[in-house]
Amino acid sequence: MDKTHANSTCSNRPDLRGEINWIPFDAAAFVGSSLRFVSGDPEGNRFRVSYYLDSTQHLKAKVWFGPETEGPPGHAHGGAMAAVVDEVLGLAAWAAGYSIVVGNLSVSFRNMLPLHKVVSVETKVVSAEGRKIMVHGRIYCEKTTYAVGECLCITIQPKNINIR
Numbered sequence: 001m002d003k004t005h006a007n008s009t010c011s012n013r014p015d016l017r018g019e020i021n022w023i024p025f026d027a028a029a030f031v032g033s034s035l036r037f038v039s040g041d042p043e044g045n046r047f048r049v050s051y052y053l054d055s056t057q058h059l060k061a062k063v064w065f066g067p068e069t070e071g072p073p074g075h076a077h078g079g080a081m082a083a084v085v086d087e088v089l090g091l092a093a094w095a096a097g098y099s100i101v102v103g104n105l106s107v108s109f110r111n112m113l114p115l116h117k118v119v120s121v122e123t124k125v126v127s128a129e130g131r132k133i134m135v136h137g138r139i140y141c142e143k144t145t146y147a148v149g150e151c152l153c154i155t156i157q158p159k160n161i162n163i164r
């Protein structure tokens, strides 16, 4: 196996390239520049994020957890993982055409996430009933799942949000 390539999918370097058949998704062009808490410092030491759509139009993200996301020594804070799940799953609902805010978010932390790691986030809009949009997703790298999220999004009137 080409170890260079294998390492680049799960490495300590912030290589945020997507996987085969993923196409870049310009979140800022889509929802404005308001996603600053997670995505707003692409050269910084907190998070670095790249968004994609896969071949089935599901939103994916590559996320680097930098040293400023530390919680347990050498590992990401649970709130840092929850923030990523909140943004990526919420954005998945927007990418699917729903103007939402997150009403309820459930996150299960399954494994400690080492700092400096690039991981993937997958999402799926699993239901849409009235104003309630349910999005599921997880943070993972190869066979390891770090966190699983269930996100209840509630549609709102776009005029109630000032998208910059």
Ligand SMILES: CCCCCCCCCCCCCC(=O)SCCNC(=O)CCNC(=O)[C@H](O)C(C)(C)COP(=O)(O)OP(=O)(O)OC[C@H]1O[C@@H](n2cnc3c(N)ncnc32)[C@H](O)[C@@H]1OP(=O)(O)O
Binding pocket: 031, 034, 035, 086, 087, 088, 090, 091, 092, 094, 100, 101, 102, 103, 104, 131, 132, 152, 154, 156, 161, 163
């Ligand atoms: C971040 C802003 C977006 C910016 C643009 C880019 C975004 C990019 C991506 C985003 C990334 C960032 C993502 C973020 O971080 S979004 C930021 C974090 N989220 C918030 O700040 C949301 C705060 N909450 C509210 O604004 C209101 O409570 C909302 C709008 C959610 C509902 O208040 P509203 O007065 O409008 O409606 P309603 O109360 O009549 O409820 C309607 C229905 O929904 C059901 N329900 C409601 N809440 C919950 C709940 N918690 N669990 C279970 N169910 C709930 C409720 O029972 C009812 O059901 P039914 O009785 O009809 O059956």
